[in-house]
Amino acid sequence: MVIDSAKCFNCKACIISCQLENGVSAENSRNWIKSNPIETPLGMHFQPGNCMQCDAPTCVDACPTGATYKDPIDGIVKVQNNLCIGCGSCIPACPYGARHHHPVKKIVDKCDYCEDRRASGRPPACVETCPTQARVFGDLNDPDSAVAKLLKSEKTVRIVQAETNTDPVMYYVDQTGPKDWPVKASAPLPIQLWRNVAGPLVKGVVGLTGLGVLVMLGRQLIVKDDHMHSEDSAAHEEAHNGK
C-alpha cells in the first residue's frame, strides 16, 4: 500500500468501514489515523495507516503456534484463526500496534487487506471507502499497478522503528508525519525466555543426557566383560558370603 497522507482529512471512514467489513469490535480497530500539528489551515497533518505487512515481521517470530505467518504468495501477514490460541504474544512484538485481542473471537485480530473482498476482486474496504483516495492499494511487483507507478513518480518514505527494523512494506508520499511513533518491538518475557534460555537449556540437557546414554551403550557394546553385574554389588557379595 502507498499512502498520500497529505490527502487525508481525518474523516475516519476507513476505520469504520474496516470495522464493519471485518467484524472488528467497536473499541478496537485494525487501522488508524495519526496526527501531527503543522501550519496549515487544518492545523494538523493526518497520517492513515494499518499493518505494514513487514518483510521481517517480529510478530511472526513471537508466535509459538505458527498461527501468524507471512503468506509467501501475496506477502500479507495473516493469522490462521484455528491455530491461534489467543496468547497475545505477537501483540507487543509489533512496533506499530497493528494487532489487538478480539474480545469475542478470543484470538488476535489484524489487517489482512480484506482477504474475502480481494478474493472477489474488490479492493480492501479502507481503500474503497476513502473519499480522497489517500490510500492506494496494489501489487508492488506489478510495474503497471497504481502503487508501482506512484512509487516511481513520487518520493516516498517508510516509517521504521530504528531499534527494531521490521522492513515494512508500506510507503508514504514524502513529507508525511509523525514518523517517530512506533515503539520498540518486544516479544513478551515467556517467549523471550523460551528463545534465549529454555530452548538452549532443553537442547543442552537432552543433548548431554543423550550423550551419556550413548557412552553407556558404547561401553556395553565394546567392553565385553567388566564384571559389572557379578562383583560390584554389595548384595551379591553378601549372597556369596551367605552360601
Add this chain to the structure above:
Amino acid sequence: MRRLIMVNSNQMLKRHTIDAMLMHWFNTICWVLLLATGVGLVDNPVLQPLGMWWVRIMHAIFGGGPALLKFHIALGAIWSIGFLIYGLFRLRGITIPFIKEMLSFSPRTDIEWLIKKPLSMTIGPKMMQRLGLKPVIPDQGFYNVGQKMFGIPALFGGAVIAVTGWIMTYSQAGIFSQQTVQWAILIHFLAVGLVFAGLLIHIYMASMAKGEGPAFVSMFTGKVPVDYAAHHHKLWLDDLSPDEKDPESSA
C-alpha cells in the same frame, strides 16, 4: 541375610500389579504420540527445538496444523484424565505408597549410589578402582535412587505438563489472562523437555542396559526373579514377608 539362601533362585517375585503395568504402557503410548505431535505444533523456526522438517512431517501426517492441534489436545485430555481417575481410584493401593516410596531417601547411601552407579556404567569398575573408588554400589529398595531421581520429576513434571496443557486448551474461555497462557506455553515446553531428558535414561536402562532384562520383562509379566531382586533391590527383598516370597501366594 540368611533368608536369601532359603528361597529358590528360580523363584519369581510379584513386583507390579496388572493395572500399574497397563497404566505404564498407556503412559508410554500417550507420551510417544503427545511428544511427537507437541513438537510438531511449534511451527516457528525461532522456537522449534528439533527442526522445521519435523513440523512438515507432522503436518503431512495429520493434514495440517489445526488437525494436529485437535489430536494433541484430545490425547492430552485422555492422558491427564486417565491418570487422574486412576490415581484417585487407586489412592491407597498405589498412588500414596508410590509417592511415599519415591520420596523416601537414605542420603548417605543414596549420594554414594548416585556417584558410583553412573561412573560404573560409563568409565567402568576398573577405572573406578584406579581412581580410588571401591566399585561396590549400595543396596537399594523397591526403587533405586536413580529411578527416584527420574520418578519425582516425571510425577510432578507430568502434573505441571497436564495443568499447563489445560490452561492452553482453555486459553480462549476467558478464564486465564494472556500472560498466564504465555507462561503456560513456556512451562509446558520446559517441563516436557526436562522430563524427556530423564526419559532417555529411563528407556536405555529399561530396554537396553545389560542385566536389566528382567526389569523390562517384569513390565509385562509383573514378576522378577529372586536373583534379580537380590542384586538390584535387596532392601525391598529383605522387607518382603515370607508369604510374599512364597511362589504360591505371589502367582
